[in-house]
Amino acid sequence: MTLQFLPQLKQPLAEEQRFVQIGLSWQQFQTLQAAFEDIPGVRLYYFDGVLELMTIGKTHEIVKSSIGSLLELYFLEKGIDFTPTGSMTMKGDNPGRWLEADESYSIGEEKDYPDIAIEVVVTSGGANKLLGYQHFGIREVWLWEEKQFALYRLKDGNYNQIDCSEFLPELDLELFNRCVQMPNKLEAMRTFQSAIR
Structure with a gap:
């Protein structure tokens, strides 16, 4: 090798x-x-x-952490029960599958695999990770690439791009993304919190 x-x-x-x-x-x-x-x-x-x-570079970690902080603030403000599963390793029962999201969450009770997996892509290229998430039955995959979100929902065994999360239908993605990219993270959280209250 x-x-x-x-x-x-x-x-x-x-x-x-x-x-x-x-x-x-x-x-x-x-x-x-x-x-x-x-x-x-x-x-x-x-x-x-x-x-x-x-x-993993600095930009990747800043964006990943910002997404996680703001999303957990949203859960708190909206009273949504959740389990953060971070970058837990998803390993298939059969050889040939190994996957780690940047952030992931189960909505409601804890599950074997998260409901939402979030991937931060700073540099383009790489493997098609939707195939991996499909294998594990992850119901929503959020890709943050080129400074914007693309959301995918698993339905009938395939991912289809969606305009808003089916788990979080009231989440304003434009506002969320704008706050993720704000350089001052305290200001970002205050702006987001004020908007969602």
Whole structure:
């Protein structure tokens, strides 16, 4: 197994980078996953022989944390019971599936897999993660890419893009996205809180 990019990952990276390798066996992936287990700032995705290795940069973490903070503020203000499951690892019963969302939530009671998975994409490219989420039956996937949200709902085994969350139909996505991108996070939370009250 030759992965040319591995030496580069010993240095801290300022921004997100993605590397895709096609044709890895599940056993090769498990070996690689064990090697990266204790290295912070690296996220792995594996689905049917396709590996995506992503280094987590500062912008990615700021956006991910902002989304989580604002969404949890929304749950609090609206009295919505939820379980935050963060970037929990979703591993298929059969070999060949390994997935971690950036943020994820179960609405209402805790479940084996979250209802909403959120992916922050700072650099384009990479694997089609909707296939992975489809395997785990994640009902909604929110992609934040090119500074905007695209929401997908699983219906009849396939994802269809939707205009608003079916779990959170009153969430104003335009306002939410605007607040996610505000540089002053205290101001963002105050603006969002004031608007949703």
